[in-house]
Amino acid sequence: MQVDFAAKELTVKLVYYGPALSGKTSNLRAIHWLGTSNACGELMTLETQNDRTLFFDMLPISLDSQSGLKIRLKLFTVPGQVMHDATRRLVLQAADGVAFIADSQRSEADANRESFLNLKKNLEENGIDPERIPIIIQFNKRDLDDIRTDDELAAIAKQSRETIFKAVATRGYGVMQTLTGLIRETWTKLEDEHGLEEKFGISPLRFMNEVESQLKHDLRRAER
Amino acid sequence: MIQDETSAGDILMGDVVRLEDVLSRDSVTSVSKSFFNLFGLPVRVISHEGDLLADVHRDQPLCNYLNTLANGAQQCAATVSMVRDLEPQSGAIVHPCFTGAVYRVVPLVYQGRPIGRFILGPYVPSEANGPPASLASVDGGVDPNMARGHYDQMPRVREEIAEQLCNHLKCVIELLVFSGHRAQLASTMQVASVRENYRELVEKNEALEESYKELKQVDKLKSTFLATVSHELRTPLTSIIGYTEMLESGAAGALNGGQTEFLQTIRGKADELLGLISSLLDLGRLEAKNLELHREAVDARTLLSAIGSTIVPAANRRNVTLDIRVAAATPKVWGDAVRLRQILLNLADNAVKFTGDGGTVTLSAMRGEIQTGGPAGLGTALFATTRPAVALTVQDTGIGIEEGKLSQIFDAFYQVDAGTTRAHGGAGLGLSIVKQLVDGHEGTIEVTSTLGQGTIFTVTLPAADEDA
Numbered sequence: 001m002q003v004d005f006a007a008k009e010l011t012v013k014l015v016y017y018g019p020a021l022s023g024k025t026s027n028l029r030a031i032h033w034l035g036t037s038n039a040c041g042e043l044m045t046l047e048t049q050n051d052r053t054l055f056f057d058m059l060p061i062s063l064d065s066q067s068g069l070k071i072r073l074k075l076f077t078v079p080g081q082v083m084h085d086a087t088r089r090l091v092l093q094a095a096d097g098v099a100f101i102a103d104s105q106r107s108e109a110d111a112n113r114e115s116f117l118n119l120k121k122n123l124e125e126n127g128i129d130p131e132r133i134p135i136i137i138q139f140n141k142r143d144l145d146d147i148r149t150d151d152e153l154a155a156i157a158k159q160s161r162e163t164i165f166k167a168v169a170t171r172g173y174g175v176m177q178t179l180t181g182l183i184r185e186t187w188t189k190l191e192d193e194h195g196l197e198e199k200f201g202i203s204p205l206r207f208m209n210e211v212e213s214q215l216k217h218d219l220r221r222a223e224r
Numbered sequence: 225m226i227q228d229e230t231s232a233g234d235i236l237m238g239d240v241v242r243l244e245d246v247l248s249r250d251s252v253t254s255v256s257k258s259f260f261n262l263f264g265l266p267v268r269v270i271s272h273e274g275d276l277l278a279d280v281h282r283d284q285p286l287c288n289y290l291n292t293l294a295n296g297a298q299q300c301a302a303t304v305s306m307v308r309d310l311e312p313q314s315g316a317i318v319h320p321c322f323t324g325a326v327y328r329v330v331p332l333v334y335q336g337r338p339i340g341r342f343i344l345g346p347y348v349p350s351e352a353n354g355p356p357a358s359l360a361s362v363d364g365g366v367d368p369n370m371a372r373g374h375y376d377q378m379p380r381v382r383e384e385i386a387e388q389l390c391n392h393l394k395c396v397i398e399l400l401v402f403s404g405h406r407a408q409l410a411s412t413m414q415v416a417s418v419r420e421n422y423r424e425l426v427e428k429n430e431a432l433e434e435s436y437k438e439l440k441q442v443d444k445l446k447s448t449f450l451a452t453v454s455h456e457l458r459t460p461l462t463s464i465i466g467y468t469e470m471l472e473s474g475a476a477g478a479l480n481g482g483q484t485e486f487l488q489t490i491r492g493k494a495d496e497l498l499g500l501i502s503s504l505l506d507l508g509r510l511e512a513k514n515l516e517l518h519r520e521a522v523d524a525r526t527l528l529s530a531i532g533s534t535i536v537p538a539a540n541r542r543n544v545t546l547d548i549r550v551a552a553a554t555p556k557v558w559g560d561a562v563r564l565r566q567i568l569l570n571l572a573d574n575a576v577k578f579t580g581d582g583g584t585v586t587l588s589a590m591r592g593e594i595q596t597g598g599p600a601g602l603g604t605a606l607f608a609t610t611r612p613a614v615a616l617t618v619q620d621t622g623i624g625i626e627e628g629k630l631s632q633i634f635d636a637f638y639q640v641d642a643g644t645t646r647a648h649g650g651a652g653l654g655l656s657i658v659k660q661l662v663d664g665h666e667g668t669i670e671v672t673s674t675l676g677q678g679t680i681f682t683v684t685l686p687a688a689d690e691d692a
Binding site for chain 1: 237238239334335336337402405406409410414417420421
């Protein structure tokens with residue numbers, strides 16, 4: 001988190017992590033597509049010819065709060081391919097919250113696990129405690145065959161420390177819920193650590209209401 | 225922990241630090257010029273820090289005229305300065321000039337942050353009905369007719385159109401910023417990733433270096449251990465053999481047939497064990513590089529004949545034909561006769577062992593060459609020198625060795641097929657010792673093999689001087 005007291009501006013970094021081709025960039029594309037033009041900036045993608053993320057994608061979101069505080073959310077994706085580990089570690093620097101995008105297909109279970117271990121390792125290398133940073137998990141590609149069933153996910157969710165979301169990112173389903181879920185958990189954590197309510201007069205509840213009201217129109221678009 | 229640089233924090237937050245870092249003066253000036261050529265409207269682009277990045281305008285006759293008058297010049301400077309310092313927050317500001325012209329100041333925003341602004345104007349809104357009174361009253365010396373004439377030459381545009389043009393220009397400049405930022409992030413990330421990869425490789429190399437050192441240490445321990453243990457084993461074994469011989473010779477009384485047979489078995493096995501222990505000792509000495517060689521000129525024919533007579537009984541038992549060929553003018557070998565015998569006996573013994581019924585083992589010697597003093601391959605012709613040598617080959621028509629295993633056969637304790645240990649005996653030390661002995665003679669050993677057809681070992685050893 002970066003705070004600019006003079007400009008009454010707060011920047012929060014959220015990173016979309018996960019195995020190769022699990023749909024991290026698709027999540028950002030959907031948010032950009034669903035997002036109102038005054039909240040969402042341009043989606044920046046740094047990709048190769050084959051649509052594979054080379055360094056990262058970045059989507060800036062600016063929210064105005066009634067307290068006068070300007071909140072900038074920076075959404076990043078990491079490159080999922082194993083060989084880009086150094087880049088993943090760099091992108092993860094100073095992250096405030098992580099959305100782990102898992103592939104729901106049964107065949108990808110190992111890739112999910114491996115990537116999650118890699119996330120833990122890279123957080124530690126960046127001096128971030130994986131036990132303390134807010135992490136949520138999205139099971140993406142719910143429209144494909146041979147995926148882990150809803151019942152299975154419900155059972156997993158009961159045991160999971162991380163909140164679980166379901167999505168079809170290419171169609172925008174579940175993408176905004178994942179984002180607001182991540183923002184909520186991240187904000188709660190930042191409130192605990194930095195006392196944002198006391199400093200800026202913005203309560204977590206009010207903040208989330210403002211986030212949701214600014215993204216409300218977009219949620220309806222996604223559900224359609 | 226990843227190293228951080230002064231601006232890397234901002235860059236990895238994905239923020240633009242200064243407009244100039246991502247927007248080149250040349251490209252924004254080109255865009256402004258093109259805009260000016262199309263619409264005749266002056267454009268100035270200023271960064272958030274107040275630096276003028278582009279300034280495309282033509283001096284207006286009205287401004288030139290007013291600047292010739294004291295009050296006119298003062299008012300003009302004040303207006304320009306005020307316009308330059310305007311920092312619009314959300315929307316454009318339209319700032320009037322006392323001449324009736326206006327300036328439009330438009331904020332440039334990137335990712336929710338102000339990064340600069342541009343100024344369109346001065347221009348006269350088409351909606352205006354002639355110059356305001358302030359134009360004539362700014363200075364006592366203003367000639368109303370002249371001022372009016374110049375006023376009419378000012379660029380004109382309807383406010384609605386001006387707003388649209390500003391939106392367009394804002395969009396173009398912000399896109400330039402976007403692509404500049406994208407390029408900046410890509411190159412920064414590339415450099416940072418390379419640096420991070422390098423750091424990781426250095427760490428891994430250090431770890432490998434460390435484990436290599438440990439392995440070398442362990443290897444040294446192993447050699448010392450082998451040497452010590454072999455030595456300690458040999459001492460009691462010598463006594464066993466000695467006492468067995470004494471018993472056999474009847475030193476402790478006459479023996480019956482069964483006792484003699486048992487003693488012969490004990491002797492045979494004890495000799496085998498002694499051979500193995502000697503090999504281990506040799507290996508230990510060879511690895512420690514302290515095996516002494518007593519070199520002399522050794523005749524190849526004598527050497528091969530002696531080997532032949534040693535292995536004939538074994539060859540006969542297996543119905544293997546033994547063939548010895550020594551080419552004419554084969555020089556003498558410069559080597560330790562005992563060790564040369566050890567080398568060839570080992571190879572010949574193996575050849576007989578792995579050749580089936582009716583096969584042939586051929587021992588041959590001929591003149592050869594050894595290349596020395598230069599890397600193999602590139603530039604050999606320039607670096608290498610050759611010296612006369614003797615090539616000794618041991619060829620069999622046996623089972624052969626798989627190509628993939630050829631590179632390992634000289635490793636100590638390596639057996640091509642673990643099953644052969646039971647069938648043929650041996651500890652997998654022979655070829656390792658052969659290799660080290662050949663190396664000790666500054667010679668080379670090569671092997672070629674075809675599965676099912678046989679194997680050829682070629683040992684090339686330095687030749688003795690002709691007059692030796």
